[in-house]
Amino acid sequence: MQNFRVELKKVVDDSYDVQIGRDLIPALVCDMKEGLVGKIRKFAVVTDSNVEKDYGVPVLEALRGAGFEAEIFVFPAGEKSKVRKTKEMIEDAMLAKGFRRDCCVVAVGGGVVSDLAGFVAGTFGRGVPFVNYATTLLAAADASIGGKTAVDTELATNLIGLIYQPRKVYVDIDTWKTLPKEHLINGMAETVKHACLADRDFFEYIEDHVEDVLACVPEVCEYISGKNCNVKYQVVMKDEKEKSLREILNLGHTVGRAIETVSGYRLLHGEALSIGMAAQVNLGCRLGFLSEEERTRVIALQERIGLPVRIPDYIDREELVQKLYTDKKVRDGKLRFVFQRGIGDVMTFGEDVYARPTAEEEIREVIMEL
Amino acid sequence: MQNFRVELKKVVDDSYDVQIGRDLIPALVCDMKEGLVGKIRKFAVVTDSNVEKDYGVPVLEALRGAGFEAEIFVFPAGEKSKVRKTKEMIEDAMLAKGFRRDCCVVAVGGGVVSDLAGFVAGTFGRGVPFVNYATTLLAAADASIGGKTAVDTELATNLIGLIYQPRKVYVDIDTWKTLPKEHLINGMAETVKHACLADRDFFEYIEDHVEDVLACVPEVCEYISGKNCNVKYQVVMKDEKEKSLREILNLGHTVGRAIETVSGYRLLHGEALSIGMAAQVNLGCRLGFLSEEERTRVIALQERIGLPVRIPDYIDREELVQKLYTDKKVRDGKLRFVFQRGIGDVMTFGEDVYARPTAEEEIREVIMEL
Numbered sequence: 001m002q003n004f005r006v007e008l009k010k011v012v013d014d015s016y017d018v019q020i021g022r023d024l025i026p027a028l029v030c031d032m033k034e035g036l037v038g039k040i041r042k043f044a045v046v047t048d049s050n051v052e053k054d055y056g057v058p059v060l061e062a063l064r065g066a067g068f069e070a071e072i073f074v075f076p077a078g079e080k081s082k083v084r085k086t087k088e089m090i091e092d093a094m095l096a097k098g099f100r101r102d103c104c105v106v107a108v109g110g111g112v113v114s115d116l117a118g119f120v121a122g123t124f125g126r127g128v129p130f131v132n133y134a135t136t137l138l139a140a141a142d143a144s145i146g147g148k149t150a151v152d153t154e155l156a157t158n159l160i161g162l163i164y165q166p167r168k169v170y171v172d173i174d175t176w177k178t179l180p181k182e183h184l185i186n187g188m189a190e191t192v193k194h195a196c197l198a199d200r201d202f203f204e205y206i207e208d209h210v211e212d213v214l215a216c217v218p219e220v221c222e223y224i225s226g227k228n229c230n231v232k233y234q235v236v237m238k239d240e241k242e243k244s245l246r247e248i249l250n251l252g253h254t255v256g257r258a259i260e261t262v263s264g265y266r267l268l269h270g271e272a273l274s275i276g277m278a279a280q281v282n283l284g285c286r287l288g289f290l291s292e293e294e295r296t297r298v299i300a301l302q303e304r305i306g307l308p309v310r311i312p313d314y315i316d317r318e319e320l321v322q323k324l325y326t327d328k329k330v331r332d333g334k335l336r337f338v339f340q341r342g343i344g345d346v347m348t349f350g351e352d353v354y355a356r357p358t359a360e361e362e363i364r365e366v367i368m369e370l
Numbered sequence: 371m372q373n374f375r376v377e378l379k380k381v382v383d384d385s386y387d388v389q390i391g392r393d394l395i396p397a398l399v400c401d402m403k404e405g406l407v408g409k410i411r412k413f414a415v416v417t418d419s420n421v422e423k424d425y426g427v428p429v430l431e432a433l434r435g436a437g438f439e440a441e442i443f444v445f446p447a448g449e450k451s452k453v454r455k456t457k458e459m460i461e462d463a464m465l466a467k468g469f470r471r472d473c474c475v476v477a478v479g480g481g482v483v484s485d486l487a488g489f490v491a492g493t494f495g496r497g498v499p500f501v502n503y504a505t506t507l508l509a510a511a512d513a514s515i516g517g518k519t520a521v522d523t524e525l526a527t528n529l530i531g532l533i534y535q536p537r538k539v540y541v542d543i544d545t546w547k548t549l550p551k552e553h554l555i556n557g558m559a560e561t562v563k564h565a566c567l568a569d570r571d572f573f574e575y576i577e578d579h580v581e582d583v584l585a586c587v588p589e590v591c592e593y594i595s596g597k598n599c600n601v602k603y604q605v606v607m608k609d610e611k612e613k614s615l616r617e618i619l620n621l622g623h624t625v626g627r628a629i630e631t632v633s634g635y636r637l638l639h640g641e642a643l644s645i646g647m648a649a650q651v652n653l654g655c656r657l658g659f660l661s662e663e664e665r666t667r668v669i670a671l672q673e674r675i676g677l678p679v680r681i682p683d684y685i686d687r688e689e690l691v692q693k694l695y696t697d698k699k700v701r702d703g704k705l706r707f708v709f710q711r712g713i714g715d716v717m718t719f720g721e722d723v724y725a726r727p728t729a730e731e732e733i734r735e736v737i738m739e740l
Contacts, residue, residue, distance in 0.1 A: 001391035002592055004599045006515060007607075008385045008535060014378035021371035088454055095525040100698075123493070126520065126531050145376060150496065155465040161496050162532075165378060222372060229374045237377075328471075 014165040018144050020225045022218055024170040025059055028106070028133060029066045037104045037129040037167055043070040044094050046117035047108040050077035051135050054178055056108045059133060063106075071097050075116070079265055082112050082151050084160065090120050101125035107166075110136035110183075111143045111269075115161070118149035122164035132166045135175035137187025138270060140225045144169045145232040157257075173221040181214070182268065185306045188213065189270030191224055192302060193277060194231040197251045200344025202227045203301070210304050244352045250329060251338045251346065252277035255367065258323035262315055267308075274307035275370070283358075283366045284339040289347050297343065311370045321364050329355050335363065384535040388514050390595045392588055394540040395425075398476070398503060399432045407474045407499040407537055413440040414464050416487035417478040420447035421505050424548055426478045429503060433476075441467050445486070449635055452482050452521050454530065460490050471495030477536075480506035480553075481513045481639075485531070488519035492534035502536045505545035507557025508640060510595045514539045515602040527627070543591040551584070552638065555676040558583065559640030561594055562672060563647060564601040567621045570714025572597045573671070580674050614722045620699060621708045621716065622647035625737070628693035632685055637678075644677035645740070653728070653736045654709040659717050667713065681740045691734050699725050705733065 019027060032043075043063050047056030052074045063070040073090050075081045094103075105128060107117035114132045121130035134140045150161025176184055188206075195203035205223070206213070212220040232249065239245035256276025260267055267275075278299055285295040299309050311317065329336040336355035339347040349356045389397060402413070413433050417426030422444045433440040443460050445451045464473075475498060477487035484502045491500035504510045520531025546554055558576075565573035575593070576583070582590040602619065609615035626646025630637055637645075648669055655665040669679050681687065699706040706725035709717040719726045 001389070002596050004388040004390065004596055004603070006386050006388060006599075006603060009381065009383040012378075012380060012382045016376050016378070018374040018376060019371070020374065084454070084458055091530055092523065092525070095523060095529070100526070100529070119493075123489075123530050123532055125529055126518065126533050148496065153462065153465060155462070156470070159465070159470070159495055160461055160493050162493055163496050226372050226374055229376075233374070233376060 014147075016166055016168050018169040018171060018229050020140075020171040020173070020222050020229075022172065022174045024133070024172045025062045028059065028131065028170055029062045031131075031168060032063070032068065032104075033066060036131070040102055040104045040129065041068050042099065042103040043068055043106055044099055044103055045070060045072045045106045045108055046075075046090060046113060046120065047072065048075055048077040048081065048110075048113050051109045051113075051175075055133065055135050055172075055175060059106060059108050071099075077112070079112060079152070082116055084151050084153070086116060087120055087151060090116075091124060094120075094124065099124070101128060103128050104167075105130040106133060107131070108133045108135065110134070110139040114139055114143040115149050115158075116151065118147075118164050118166065119151060119161050122149060122162040127164070129167045130164070132169045134169060134171050136179060137176055137184060137221075137225075138190060140171040140187075140228060144171065144229055146236050157261075171225050173216070173218050173225070176221060177216045181306075184214065184216075186268040186270030188305045189273040189277070189302070189307055191228055192298070192305070192307075193251050193273065194228055196277070196298060196340050196343060197248050197338075197346050198231045198234065198344060199227065200342075202231070203343050207301055210301070214305070244354060247329060247354045248338050248346045250355075251340065252280045254324060254327050254329065254335070254337050255279040255320070255363070257327065258320055259311065259315060261326075262320050262323050263312070266314075267312070271308050274302050274309060275311055277302065278309040279363070279366050279370055280337065280339060282370065283337065283363060284347075286362075286366070287339070289339045290342045294340075294343050298340075311367065317367050321360065321367060324360075324363065331357075334358075335360060337363070384517075386536055386538050388539040388541060388599050390510075390541040390543070390592050390599075392542065392544045394503070394542045395429055395432045398429065398501065398540055399436045401501075401538060402433065402438065402474075403436060406501070410472055410474045410499065411438050412469065412473040413438055413476055414469055414473055415440060415442045415476045415478055416445075416460060416483060416490065417442065418445055418447040418451065418480075418483050421479045421483075421545075425503065425505050425542075425545060429476060429478050441469075447482070449482060449522070452486055454521050454523070456486060457490055457521060460486070461494060464490075464494065469494070471498060473498050474537075475500035476503060477501070478503045478505065480504070480509040484509055484513040485519050485528075486521065488517075488534050488536065489521060489531050492519060492532040497534070499537045500534075502539045504539060504541050506549060507546055507554055507591075507595075508560060510541040510557075510598060514541065514599055516606045527631075541595050543586070543588050543595070546591060547586045551676075554584065554586075556638040556640030558675045559643040559647070559672070559677055561598055562668070562675070562677075563621050563643065564598055566647070566668060566710050566713060567618050567708075567716050568601045568604065568714060569597065570712075572601070573713050577671055580671070584675070614724060617699060617724045618708050618716045620725075621710065622650045624694060624697050624699065624705070624707050625649040625690070625733070627697065628690055629681065629685060631696075632690050632693050633682070636684075637682070641678050644672050644679060645681055647672065648679040649733070649736050649740055650707065650709060652740065653707065653733060654717075656732075656736070657709070659709045660712045664710075664713050668710075681737065687737050691730065691737060694730075694733065701727075704728075705730060707733070
């Protein structure tokens with residue numbers, strides 16, 4: 001018997017920048033020229049059918065114009081494309097076009113594109129660099145920090161994937177103008193959530209600037225993007241392993257994700273989250289974690305933005321209650337919820353405990369009334 | 371315009387042990403009881419049809435016997451299973467059996483199993499722990515160090531995958547006894563390569579113990595496994611990013627991998643490698659990198675082990691020459707070879723340069739005569 005020790009302790013630096021501004025394609029090309037991804041001269045622009053024309057092709061042409069080799073890989077827009085089959089299709093198309101280890105993936109699009117393209121980059125040639133050109137508020141708010149990539153399978157959402165960090169994220173505010181209004185509104189749900197869980201000033205800023213956001217006033221959009229990054233970054237940094245604190249990012253998601261599924265994805269993620277937030281403040285208010293005035297204020301802000309705060313009639317509420325048990329926070333068969341402590345903070349239930357075991361009856365009543 | 375810096379510098383410790391010995395299933399179970407993978411109590415034993423009965427099921431039963439939850443996932447043995455479809459099949463079967471993030475993958479088998487199971491583990495729940503129970507000499511020699519996992523696609527070998535480190539590797543010498551003789555012989559090819567490129571004493575030890583290896587004398591097998599780990603570890607550690615030194619592990623592989631493909635995988639990897647080593651020493655001898663006596667000695671050792679050292683008649687030599695250009699060392703359209711400097715060392719061609727650009731004519735002549 002012998003034992004051979006493999007020592008693999010090392011310092012890893014995955015730091016990167018999130019650049020927030022307008023019309024950032026020239027900035028991206030400039031970064032590539034300046035060696036952001038080393039000597040790589042071959043780029044795979046991965047995008048979806050929604051943004052192919054407006055942003056995918058312009059990124060492609062700007063890269064080619066700068067003398068780089070670049071190809072574009074487009075898949076049908078929508079959550080349904082976030083599956084292993086699409087990943088395989090992109091990989092095969094890249095291989096057929098001669099892509100090998102010495103390439104860089106450029107994701108151009110919203111959350112689905114960055115999840116999928118990041119996952120492709122993470123396993124192509126055992127990992128090639130990737131950068132993320134985010135074209136939606138949701139992608140800016142949600143997909144810029146944390147490095148989560150994944151696909152869905154029939155039996156599980158986001159379960160097959162990687163933690164894989166981009167080399168840089170570009171949040172192009174100008175792209176929001178071309179977003180369908182409902183998508184802009186949809187993206188605001190995560191923003192309100194971030195404000196609710198960590199930053200009361202930010203909440204008040206949103207209250208004061210709802211119309212400006214919806215009109216895509218650049219300074220306001222930039223401010224909001226920066227704040228979103230900051231809140232998420234602070235939380236993720238303190239709990240990279242997703243052991244406890246990171247659960248607070250699940251605020252509103254227990255009911256939110258369940259209703260998104262039960263609706264058969266008829267509800268957008270942000271819409272579902274908004275209803276989940278309403279359920280959360282209603283239950284939190286009953287339990288004395290926030291005041292009636294604060295409860296009303298959260299719901300009122302969501303309504304002003306144009307987000308739904310009631311469960312649609314077509315949802316089977318009993319099915320929804322049962323669906324709660326597929327939540328990843330469920331432990332020993334018990335539902336667990338994250339709650340706000342007023343506006344701008346979250347409840348703790350003991351040291352480093354942010355999710356509270358919650359009886360089915362408690363949340364059932366809230367759901368039946370919502 | 372604003373810039374948000376995401377600081378992600380940290381110390382990562384992926385160190386692990388390779389335990390080399392006989393009948394290590396109890397050791398594996400004991401490690402799990404002692405918390406090698408934390409509090410995880412759910413295990414996915416991934417294995418192939420060759421070793422299911424002899425090792426897969428015993429590992430499964432030992433884990434269950436210790437009170438763990440465990441399920442077995444078996445795929446058809448052979449390189450042809452090392453594809454994305456098999457990965458998907460294992461993932462779906464795991465999900466159907468209720469596996470989520472809190473599980474550990476136990477690979478039981480040879481190189482194909484560890485490549486595939488490691489890749490499954492690396493992306494399941496964005497990465498769950500995995501341990502590797504190696505049942506072949508080739509897996510012990512090749513798959514224990516380096517953390518490379520991958521699958522093949524029609525257009526590329528080993529190009530979709532991850533660097534993902536196991537929590538522990540068990541090299542069970544006893545398993546070699548049940549290996550078909552050709553597989554044991556096959557595994558010795560990488561061993562001879564390791565000796566040739568880094569350790570003259572090891573080469574002489576193999577010369578002195580050929581019969582003992584083929585008879586699976588435990589002490590000899592243990593010694594060989596330890597030496598294999600050591601050579602590979604020294605090389606990989608000095609060049610984790612696969613920039614230069616690591617290319618020396620490609621000794622014999624330029625012709626070897628091409629002939630493996632051209633044979634339609636009729637040749638086992640080790641057999642193909644052995645022919646590739648013969649080509650390499652023949653060319654190296656012509657170029658004056660090793661003596662005629664050393665050339666003969668390498669080939670003689672391979673022959674004594676039972677490895678082929680000539681190109682089979684059914685191989686189209688012209689096709690083989692063309693296939694060399696798919697080698698990953700090809701740069702700017704030029705073939706590049708690694709060469710031995712005698713026995714136990716490799717040639718360098720400038721500082722940190724281990725692969726020599728080689729004219730097609732030079733290697734063509736060698737191939738035509740082999």
